[in-house]
Amino acid sequence: MAENHSAESVRVVVRVRPLVSAEQEQSVVQVQGSQVIYVQDPDAAKKFSFDRIFDSDTKQTTVFEEIAKPIAEDVMQGYNGTIFAYGQTGSGKTFTMQGKEDGIRSNDPAAKESRGIIPQVLEYLFQRMEKDKSEKNMVNYTVKCSYLQVYNEMITDLLYSGTPHPLNIREDSKRGVYVDGLSEEVIHGPQDCYQLLMRGLHNRAVGATAMNQESSRSHAVLTITIERNECKENKVWSKRISKLNLVDLAGSERQKKTNTTGKSLKEAANINRSLSVLGYVIMALVDVAGGRERHINYRDSKLTFLLRDSLGGNAKTCIIATISPSEKNISETLSTLKFAQRAKCVKNRATIQEETTGNVMQLQVEIKRLQEFVRQLLSEREQLVQNNSNQSTPNGKTPSLVTVKRQDLAITTPPVSEEESNQAESEDVTLSGSAIKELQQMLLMTEQRGKETEDTKRYLETQLEDITNQYRRYKDSIRSIHLVLKKVVSFMQEFTPQGHHQRLDSGVIDMEASSSASVEEEEEEIQQLEETAEYLQKGLIRFKQFVEAKKKEVNNLREEVGEKQSCLTNLRTQMEQLTANSSHHRDHSEQYAYFRSQVIQSIRTNVDDDSFQANVWDPEKLADVEFLQYKIAEILQSEASKDELIQSILAEKARIESQRDAAQSEVDRILHSLEIEKENSKMLEEQLKKIQNNQDHQGIGEEALRKKLVQSESKIQSLENFRKQMQRLVDQQAIEIQTWKKRAQSISDELVSARKEYETHERSRSEQLQRLMNELIKQRRQIILAEERIAAASVIQKEIQQHFDQSQYLREGRGGAISSFVNGLEYIAEQVISKLFGTTKPNNNGSNHPQYGFAGSLVHSKDIPLETMARLGGELEQSAKAAEAALSRMDNNIEMFSHSRSSSKDTSETITV
């Protein structure tokens, strides 16, 4: 029946009215953007922010579009909605909610611009209903309207044409809070509602205060109830009832400021009381929204009790705080804004009010239909799954797909053949992301269905509770009837001769003991019965008088209606006469026109006729001409008077028509009140009958009571049967709910496993990715290493080059050294030989051979003895050997260099490769 929604804040907006002509001062409020407002307090500017702030230039249509239209739309969807206008007197509450009266009545576009929220909302709602009806065949709407006021903590019906009487607020599990006896009228279009509105406005208590000449002294609540019935398949009806409350609160002024005294002071006190309770309720609700546990005293005032659902309950609510920009109203403006600020924190939980009805069979059909729907969804999903698996890559591993077991998906539909079944069992199904989404949607839907079934169950349970209560009441009343019956029987037994005789015979009652006490009791009982009879008699007489008076009233009204009707008939006859007159005049004027054309024609023929000239002086003809001239003048005159006559006839006709309309509406009103009176008198007659029946019951005695008892018992029996039937239905529903719950659970499990599968897949994919990343990083490192090696190789190459150059240099140096050494050796050897053998080389002066080196020059310059020479030779030989060893070492070095060069070269080449 209802759909759960999370808590949602009450929407609070502010509207600033323009300065009126009496207010000469500057505005003390300043609107910044669409959400911030500053109030220029003498101490400091105070800043407030709200959902929306409408400055003084805002048009009525803008307020409707931004505030009322979304709520009206919610109401069309099945939510309850409320729009409050709160503010000091004269701040524009009525202007915002209702607008100017001309705007409501008139069709003039300029006047229409001043229409407030109520007329615009009505028009919108009816347009939306028409649209819905044109789009769907089996939809119908019933719109009802009620209009009440809370005045001096008293609720009265603004649509009731008689003397207003206070109504009470009641509450029950089915209807919630409602006003007992409040009239609700069916409306078929906005025009019907405007008429109701006008009627209600006329009845609304309007009193003058020092602040506002037309200050509304009461809280007015216009409630539009929309009942939408839609026939779904299999004759199951879905019913949605939503209400829109449009509330124009009384001004939140202070008594001192409005100069109210006496009756008005009481009014102000009561208005302030209900507004203060509204404030307290809002404060408590703010605490509740903040997580504190608090009791909300809705019952402290009629207003808050009545609008309980709109404050922290099941409704979409918007509060429009209206303020005046005038300096003299600054404290009221601040207080309104503070109230609005608090109200911003209140949270509501709105739900759609929908219920499905139909008999048990129909409900079963509906359940079957839903099952079929689920089956269809499943097959669609499988189709989708198959499509997806067909589209997957050859290795069947599309990353966005999740694999789940087919048997996990199967809910109710078994595979057709065994083969299929086996295949189905062995086969895994691949679900895409969209299939998972679909699965989620299905799960949501199943949950929703489960909730709906649960709501139906709850509704049936409340019905069952009501029936059980009724059953209990019946039982009680039967018990009391039994008691009365017993009493009557014993009473009768005692007064019958047999009873008396029996009493005497049985000797059960002791004559002496009972004599005084039982007589007294009996007398008392008789007296009680007599009193009751007298009381009932009086009541009956009073009712008879009342009925007589009502009958008289009805007769008077009938007479009045008769008079009005005869008056109407007279007016009608007059009207008909006038119409006949006007047609007569029309005929007459047509005759004249014809006659005139004839005469003109004859004159023309006479003028054209040649013989006419000859007969010009013919006295007969002249007389004819004169006659014709006279006739023409007469015709012209009659034509002029005819126009006047037509004008006057039209005016008379309009007057009579308006009289007729007024009389008609009067007659309608009288007929309407007659209807009400008839109903009243019928009710009274019924009540009278009941009383008479009661009396008859007293008189009829045992038989009637027995009959009643039998009737009541059979009624109880039937109620018991009904209760059992309902119980069975509730049990069935409970089983259904269980099945749905299981199904929902299995789908949820399925979803969870699908999700797990998906997660595992995702995990392995990310691991693979990680591995690839690591590989990449490794390769990158190798590249960097190779680059570094290349750089090192080029350095080595350079070094090798240097070594090579060095070895080359060494080689060259070694060659030079060797040759000079060999020369030196040769020279020394020569010198040794010459010294030994006395042979010298001619002109071979050592000084001339610098290439012989220091040894040669030394040998040459000194006359060295042989032994010294021999020693020197030995030394030289040794040093030659040492030089040779050094040379071979040098060769080795060079060899090593060249080897290392070639190997480095190889390395660098490898690295480069």
Ligand SMILES: Nc1ncnc2c1ncn2[C@@H]1O[C@H](COP(=O)(O)OP(=O)(O)OP(=O)(O)O)[C@@H](O)[C@H]1O
């Ligand atoms: N936004 C507005 N634009 C133009 N005129 C406005 C606006 N708001 C209010 N008025 C005018 O200010 C006057 C007082 O407004 P209204 O009667 O709506 O006040 P109120 O708050 O309903 O007073 P009360 O509580 O006494 O009924 C009216 O003449 C109304 O036309």
